[in-house]
Amino acid sequence: MKILYITSVLGDIGGSEIYCRDIIKEMLRKGHKVLVVSTEPYDFRHKNAEVFLLPVFGHHAFHKFTAPLFYSRIVKKAVEFRPDVIQSHSNCLMGWIGDKVKKKLNIPHVLLIEMISAKNNNLHTKTIFALEKFLLPKLNYDKLVVWTENMKQKFLLPWGIEEKRIQVIPAALNKENYDLNASGKKVKKKYGDHLIVSIKSLWTTNVLGLVYIVKAMKYVKEKHPEYKYLCIGPGDSGALKKVAEEEKVEDVVLFLGSVSNEEKQEYWAATEIAPHSYVYEFSTSISLLEFLAMGKACVITDIGAVREYLKDAALIVKAEDPKALGEGINKLIENKELRKSLEKKARKLFEEDYSITSTVNRLEKIYLK
Numbered sequence: 001m002k003i004l005y006i007t008s009v010l011g012d013i014g015g016s017e018i019y020c021r022d023i024i025k026e027m028l029r030k031g032h033k034v035l036v037v038s039t040e041p042y043d044f045r046h047k048n049a050e051v052f053l054l055p056v057f058g059h060h061a062f063h064k065f066t067a068p069l070f071y072s073r074i075v076k077k078a079v080e081f082r083p084d085v086i087q088s089h090s091n092c093l094m095g096w097i098g099d100k101v102k103k104k105l106n107i108p109h110v111l112l113i114e115m116i117s118a119k120n121n122n123l124h125t126k127t128i129f130a131l132e133k134f135l136l137p138k139l140n141y142d143k144l145v146v147w148t149e150n151m152k153q154k155f156l157l158p159w160g161i162e163e164k165r166i167q168v169i170p171a172a173l174n175k176e177n178y179d180l181n182a183s184g185k186k187v188k189k190k191y192g193d194h195l196i197v198s199i200k201s202l203w204t205t206n207v208l209g210l211v212y213i214v215k216a217m218k219y220v221k222e223k224h225p226e227y228k229y230l231c232i233g234p235g236d237s238g239a240l241k242k243v244a245e246e247e248k249v250e251d252v253v254l255f256l257g258s259v260s261n262e263e264k265q266e267y268w269a270a271t272e273i274a275p276h277s278y279v280y281e282f283s284t285s286i287s288l289l290e291f292l293a294m295g296k297a298c299v300i301t302d303i304g305a306v307r308e309y310l311k312d313a314a315l316i317v318k319a320e321d322p323k324a325l326g327e328g329i330n331k332l333i334e335n336k337e338l339r340k341s342l343e344k345k346a347r348k349l350f351e352e353d354y355s356i357t358s359t360v361n362r363l364e365k366i367y368l369k
Helices: 015-029 060-081 092-105 123-135 149-156 185-191 204-223 238-246 261-270 286-293 306-310 322-334 336-353 356-368
Strands: 002-007 033-038 049-053 085-090 109-113 143-146 166-168 195-199 228-232 253-257 273-276 297-302 315-318
Touching: 002 015, 002 060, 002 092, 015 033, 015 085, 015 286, 015 356, 033 060, 049 060, 060 092, 085 092, 092 109, 092 123, 109 356, 143 149, 143 356, 149 166, 185 195, 185 261, 195 204, 195 261, 195 286, 204 228, 204 238, 204 273, 204 322, 228 261, 238 253, 261 286, 273 286, 273 322, 286 297, 286 336, 297 306, 297 322, 297 336, 306 315, 315 322, 322 336
Parallel strands: 002 033, 002 085, 033 049, 085 109, 109 143, 143 166, 195 228, 195 273, 228 253, 273 297, 297 315
Antiparallel strands: none
16 A cells, blocks of 8 residues: 655654654555655655655744645656545644545545644644644544543534544554563663653653753652652753752652654663652653663653553553652652552553554555555
């Protein structure tokens, strides 16, 4: 099958980027030819993959807004490629481009929307939400794929989108990228045996969620000062460092910046507890999936579709409450039996529900239908 894949997220850094990368790689592995139209460069190093890179300017967060300016180039490229199906990915702006290609070629169009949240903390996310609400009921697609039932029930159906046009397919990753045999010894030797770890990009919304983890470390430090929290990821950690100083936990909260994909394996392996805190309506978190893939005990704040997504494979605590999060971490520190149980459930849930092979199989069925 020839697939035209339109996306504003692609790469090795950032949850959405990794998810999109893994979908396309799995499509290639299964023998499909894929023309990737993207605002972000990526070398798939595969004979059946071609990347058509769109011009960009300004901050990467704005690339999705500028991409539609070049839709005529995309339509022209699509005519040359002659795809069997259009897959637009991430947001309604990519869906708008897919709509234009569909009108020209009269072929099926599948739109995948990763996240919709009415709880927004900045102009960027508020703008995206407004655009999704306005455009999604109007765009021409054959199927709208979303990550959770919560997104479907809370947003899409009330917005007037027909239920038969909606398909829930959870986010997923390639389990081959997560080495359960990694030791983590080098990391432990450097930072200590008892590590609480986050690995995610330090962008605005993520930082607002991580603030609660930093504040929670005050309660962890009071009872278990031997534990350190490693906050890993590219971006600006300045605001988080300030919070750590205010809470007097700068000695147990360390900001390590970016690490390579190979180094990530060692940090995941060295993790004893993985906390996750959100300030948006959770649909999923690729960072969370990575810790599930590594079989790590997670503490998650209860917001959006968290319970739908995780079932009993993590400890769920009150959202936006540092004390509740700190007490949850302490509970896993003190209850090794519970921690071991969650580790087993985490890996099992990932393998059964969040495999990239399963996701692409389900997308293929939609394409064929």
